[in-house]
Amino acid sequence: MSTPSQSANPDRLYELLPVIHQLRDAERGYPLRALLQVISEQVNGIDADIARLYDNWFIETCDEWVVPYIGALVGYVPLNNPNDLANPATTRGLAEESLLISRQEVANTIHYRRRKGTLSLLEDLANAVGGWPAKAVEFYRLLSVTQNISYLQLDRGRTANLRDGDAFDDLGGPFDELAHTVDVRRIDSHRGRGRFNIPEVGVFVWRIKPYTVTRTPACCLEDVAPNCFTFSVLGNDSPLYTLPQPAAPGVSPTPLNLPEPITRRRLARLETGEDPETSTSGISLYYGPDGSFTIWVGTPPQPVAPGQIVAADLSGWSYRPLPNTVAVDPELGRIAFPPGQPRKQGVWVSYAYGFSADIGGGEYDRPISQPAAAVIYRVGENEEYGKIGDALARWTQDQPADAVIEIADSGVYVEPISITLKAKQTLQLRAANRTRPVIRLLDWQTSAPDDLTVSGEAESWFVLDGLLVTGRGVQVDGDIAGVVIRHSTLVPGWGLECDCKPRRPTDASLDLIDAPDCLTIEHSIVGAIQVDRNEAKKNPGKIRISDSIVDATANDQPALGAPQSLCAYVTVTIVRSTVFGQIAAHAIELAENAIFMGSVLVCRRQQGCVRFCYVAPGSRTPRRYECQPDGVLAAVSALYAKGDIDAGERDRMQTEERLRVEPEFTRSRYGTPTYCQLAAACACEIKSGADDESEMGVFHDLYQPLRASNLMMRLAEYSPAGCDAGILFVS
Structure with missing residues (x-):
């Protein structure tokens, strides 16, 4: 068998030929070499399959396409017909197959059958089949009952204690401990769902995932007071989430094991052990380098001691911390230092926030690609360049054909950024994998805009990858050929108030001034897109949006349009995206699986197709297929x-x-x-x-x-006899 280095060599077969044949081939312009390169490509593919044969014997290491075949060996019955799945040869097809035919469920099929009818199995099934963390609850334990004097259960069936605020915080959730009257409706009814009855079992699942932010500056709200901060660098209220800790096998999860928002009561709660010295508080459970959030102050930054953290309600900023304490409101994501305490040094935080999926700027794993010969300039606290502007200056001086400016941390970069590309140049401005740097644009110039400006000559390309841009928008002009925005956030409305209202709701996040010819937005969150393109050009520009959110902050505001024309002179492709606002475009080539909350106006309706979309009433679009509310x-x-x-x-x-x-x-x-x-x-x-x-x-x-449908079928198969199991979404 050939080695991996040999398999990667396209001339491996050609080099095996005698030299005399190579010389004769060179005299004729290498036709034999070209033929053998094509054959080598197929040989390399066969070698790769042979190399994977041993790994494909095991469920832990096999390729995704092998999972259903191993499942058949152990009697695993897939809930979906494999012929109904997307093409597994594509990346999206493999992702769909891995979600709907779970590797974890196949690996534990026999183990699950042995545990059939147990409560903890239902929690494991939710994770294996649906990919959601879960907690199963038997609702008969929460029924209000008349106690048997010979068999008292003081922790069950009692009337509510009005002094127990913790219990009322958990009311109706997965950790509810209060007694309820009987509810005769079934939990799996499609009419009206009930809970509290003897046969009912609820499986609470969490769909919101926690995303970390590491060692980033907190936002000082100087308009409130110099001692008031928010964890979110945007200055908005952002509840803190628990970074789940693994639960012991067979043990029902607690709030520390689930992606729950941290409440003030849980942060302040004291868990008393048998020995007072072993008693733990919520602060010690949630705070610290191994916890869910940490606060640093000073120069150099030093972590605030856990004993100084106090849980408080900072909703009106009326709470005044005592000296040598720091008040934290986890439900709003706010921090308050004692009044009058000088805050000459900055405040840095690490915390977790909640969101549904890996889109926009965030510290999650994302694919990174670059040209093979690209020159990389790294920016960060411990890197060669401390500012983005320093790296741009060196890039302008070197003028490489392909370059990458990579930001290596999750810091905030407050500086003006202007990029000018020469002909055939490419530049990526990106975040390192699993980081979320923020570019904050301020009012630097008196007589000119302060956007992040990108200009380029013919056949130049610019890529923005993994960043969060706030304060202003992005402006593109010149003859630049293309711009790619992926896994990034251009904050809708430029910034946020404390209640998440946009600061500038009518301003565009992306301003295209007669350029580029092609704009691609992938897995991103952007505000309104304004296109000022000369219709005298031969062809309209192309905008491709996939797996993204375009948010004009209101459905009656333009999400995509032209300031001086009825329609933007662009051809649009939108798939698997949500648009808040109106769209006015020259043409829509394809709209698929998308939601348009504002009206859609297309000037050229004879071309293109809109399929499986929600289109706001009153829209003028190309022909539609299986759209709503048309259906x-x-x-x-x-x-x-x-x-x-x-x-x-x-x-x-x-x-x-x-x-x-x-x-x-x-x-x-x-x-x-x-x-x-x-x-x-x-x-x-x-x-x-x-x-x-x-x-x-x-x-x-x-x-x-x-996933929910698959989980319901598995719950019906594995639930205890005589029980009705249902899914309850916590988030």
């Missing part, structure tokens, strides 16, 4: 055509159906944990209305409806 309105019209309803009933039903299928979101403001998440009351035509029965919008690739 439900057509169903009502069919009833009228059959004579089942009259004209008045038809109009009333169409109005009701149009309102019913309008997408509902848990929160629609950027900066909140459940931003852009479809609400539980959202119509099933939206929650499972994509072409593969996943949800429409930016979180399509989470496949949450399919």
Whole structure:
């Protein structure tokens, strides 16, 4: 078998030929070499398959396509027909297959069968099948009962103690301990779901995931007081989340083992042990380098001692910490130091916030690519360059054809940035993997804009990767060929107030001044896009948006348009995305599995297609296929055509159906944990209305409806006899 280095060599077969044949081939322009390179490509593929054969014998190391075959050996029955899945040869196909045919479930199939009927198995199934952390609760334990005097259970079935504030905080959740009256409805009913009855078992699952921010400056709210800070660098209230610690096998998880928001009571709670010296407080459980958040002050930064942290309600900033203490409000993500205490040094924090998926700037694992010969300039506290401007100055001096400016930490860079690309140059301004640097743009110039400006000559390209840009937007001009924005956030409205309201709701985050010819936005969150493109050019520009959110901060504001024209002179492709605001474009080449909350106006409707999307009423689009509310309105019209309803009933039903299928979101403001998440009351035509029965919008690739359906079928299979199990979404 050849070594990996040999397999990577395209001339491996050619080099085996006698030299005389190589010389004759050189005289004829290397036709034999070209032929053998094609053959070598196939040989390399066979070698790679042979090298993977041993690893593919084991479920822990095998390729994704092997998982269903190993499952068949142990009698695993997939919940989905493999023929219905996406093409497994593609990256998205492999991701879908790994979600819907779980490697973890196949690996534990026999183990799960042995534990069938146990409560802890239901929690493991939620993690294995749905990929969600979970806690299972038997609701018969929470029923209010008359105590048997011979068999007292003082911890169950009692009336509520009005002095027990902790219990009321947990009311209705997975850690509820109060007694309830009986509810005769079944938990798995599709009409009205009940909980508190003898056969009911609830599996609480958490869909919001915690994302870390490491050693980043806190935001000082000087307009409130110089001693008031927020954990979020944007200055908005952002609840702190628990970084889950692994639970012991077979032990029901606690709030420390789940991605729960940290409450003030849990942070202040004292857990008393048998020995007073072993008693633990919430501060020691949540705070510290191994906990969920940490605060540093001073120069050099030193961590605040756990004994100085005090849990407090800072909702009105009326709480005044005592000297040598630091007040923390985990529910709002606020910090307060004692009044009058000088704060000449900065404040740095590490914490976890909640969000649904890996989009926008964040400290998560993301793919990074670059040209093979790219020159890399690293920026950071311990790197060669301390500022982005220093690296840009050296890049301007060197003028390499391909370059990368990589920011190696999660700091905040407050500096003006202007980039000018020469012809055929490429530049990536990116964050290192698992970091989230922030570029904060201020009012630097009196008589000129202070946007992050990018200008380029012909055939030049610019990539923005993994960054969060706040304070201003991004402006692109010149003859630059293309701009790529991936895994980045251009804060909608430029910035946030404490309640997550946008500071500049009418200003665009991306201003395209007659450039570029191609704009690609992937896995990102951006504000409004303004296009000022000369229609005298031969071809319209191209904008491709996938797995992203375009947020104009209001549905009646332009999300994509031109300031001086009816329609932006661009051809748009939008897939698996959510748009808040109006779109006015020259043409839509393809819109698929997307949600358009504002009206859509397309000047050239003869080309393109809109399929499996929600399109706001009153829109003018290319031909539509399986879109809403068109589908439900057509169903009502069919009833009228059959004579089942009259004209008045038809109009009333169409109005009701149009309102019913309008997408509902848990929160629609950027900066909140459940931003852009479809609400539980959202119509099933939206929650499972994509072409593969996943949800429409930016979180399509989470496949949450399919995962929930799979989990329900597995719960019915493994639940204790006589019990009804149901899924309850905590977040």
